[in-house]
Every structure is written in structure tokens, then in C-alpha cells.
Amino acid sequence: MKLSSLVFRRRLRRCLMPAVLLLAGLCVAAASLPTERSAARYGPRAVALYREWNQLLGKLQSVDERQKLAEVNQFFNRRILYREDIDNWGVQDYWATPLEMFGKGAGDCEDFSIGKYISLLVLGVSPDKLRITYVKARIGGPDSAISQAHMVLAYYPTPSAEPLILDSLVTSIEPASQRADLQPVFSFNAQGLWVGSRSSNVSKLTRWRQVMDKMKNEGFTF
Numbered sequence: 001m002k003l004s005s006l007v008f009r010r011r012l013r014r015c016l017m018p019a020v021l022l023l024a025g026l027c028v029a030a031a032s033l034p035t036e037r038s039a040a041r042y043g044p045r046a047v048a049l050y051r052e053w054n055q056l057l058g059k060l061q062s063v064d065e066r067q068k069l070a071e072v073n074q075f076f077n078r079r080i081l082y083r084e085d086i087d088n089w090g091v092q093d094y095w096a097t098p099l100e101m102f103g104k105g106a107g108d109c110e111d112f113s114i115g116k117y118i119s120l121l122v123l124g125v126s127p128d129k130l131r132i133t134y135v136k137a138r139i140g141g142p143d144s145a146i147s148q149a150h151m152v153l154a155y156y157p158t159p160s161a162e163p164l165i166l167d168s169l170v171t172s173i174e175p176a177s178q179r180a181d182l183q184p185v186f187s188f189n190a191q192g193l194w195v196g197s198r199s200s201n202v203s204k205l206t207r208w209r210q211v212m213d214k215m216k217n218e219g220f221t222f
Contacts, residue, residue: 034219
């Protein structure tokens with residue numbers, strides 16, 4: 001049975017309310033891309049994708065936010081292959097910067113979500129509207145009890161609005177109420193990490209800080 005918008009928002013709030021861990025020094029006032037020279041560190045594939053990305057973001061500066069979401073979502077879902085970390089990096093869990101992902105031409109759900117998040121920040125979308133969200137994704141049909149860890153980007157048009165979900169595995173952008181297969185666990189952005197009741201999930205904060213630091217070292221500004 002599909003969750004109503006109200007039920008999803010209430011569930012998300014219950015999940016996120018227990019703790020808000022602010023990330024000192026990571027507040028985003030504005031965002032910009034590094035130079036092509038930084039992309040060149042990751043090889044010719046990275047440079048080619050960087051050029052496409054940079055051109056796309058330039059074209060989208062003056063369009064409305066819904067079009068920005070659609071074009072950014074389409075770029076990553078079409079131009080980047082989905083590949084698990086163990087096959088891409090030789091480790092079970094690796095959070096890549098957009099430039100690292102471009103170098104491989106592939107990434108997993110975290111990498112797609114981070115790339116889309118950064119793109120929308122560069123396009124002037126307020127970070128308050130964006131949260132990278134860790135979910136349990138039900139697989140095997142509506143009656144299945146099997147789920148797997150997954151990550152998506154949630155966009156909130158207003159603070160009280162139902163979020164729209166940008167998913168690396170789904171081409172369309174759907175309201176959360178249409179994604180009954182997703183159970184939110186925790187979410188984060190460059191301003192903070194909203195953690196549910198599971199203390200084990202706090203370890204994700206370290207990886208987020210690490211990838212933010214890597215992006216700054218590559219020349220991204222926030």
C-alpha cells in the first residue's frame with residue numbers, strides 16, 4: 001500500500017528528529033566547480049565528462065528549479081554507469097567525489113546522490129531544500145519483506161512539502177508518496193546530519209566529512 005504524503009512526512013520526521021548533528025565549517029553559502037585541471041588528474045574520461053557537466057550547468061543557470069532537477073538527474077543517470085564499489089574501487093564502501101566518479105565513468109547510489117546534490121548547489125538551489133537520504137529499499141514486489149541499503153537525493157520545494165526523489169535506479173523524479181518501496185532512515189546535507197535511532201548509522205558522518213574534504217581539496221567551493 002502506498003504511503004500518503006502526510007504519512008511519509010511524519011515517518012521521516014520521526015526518523016530524523018532524535019538527533020541533529022551539525023557539521024561545523026561545512027555551511028554552504030555558494031558553490032562552484034573546480035577547474036578542468038583538477039579533473040585532468042583523473043584522466044581523459046574525467047575531463048570529457050567534466051566538460052559536459054560544466055556546459056550543462058552553465059545552460060541551466062537561468063531555468064526554473066524543476067527543470068534543473070530533471071536535467072541534472074538525467075545527466076547522471078544517462079552518462080554514468082551504475083557500478084558497485086567493490087567492482088569500481090575494490091572495497092565494500094567508497095564515497096567518491098564527482099571528479100573521481102567521472103574518472104571511472106561509473107559510481108553507485110552514494111556517488112550519484114552526491115553528484116546531483118553538488119550540481120544543484122552550483123545551480124543556486126538552497127541547501128535547505130536538498131538532503132541526501134539513506135533508505136531501505138524494498139525489493140521483490142510490494143509484499144516482499146526483503147530490503148537493501150540505498151541512497152537517494154530528496155528535494156523539498158518548501159520545508160513542509162512532500163519531497164521529490166532523485167534516484168540513480170529510476171529515471172523519473174517521483175514524489176515520496178509514489179515511492180512506497182523506500183523507507184527513510186537518515187539524511188544529511190552540507191549543513192547537518194539528521195540521524196535516526198540506530199547508533200551504527202553515525203559512522204556515515206565520517207565518510208561524508210571525508211568526501212566533503214576531498215571535494216574542497218579538488219577545488220570545489222562551498
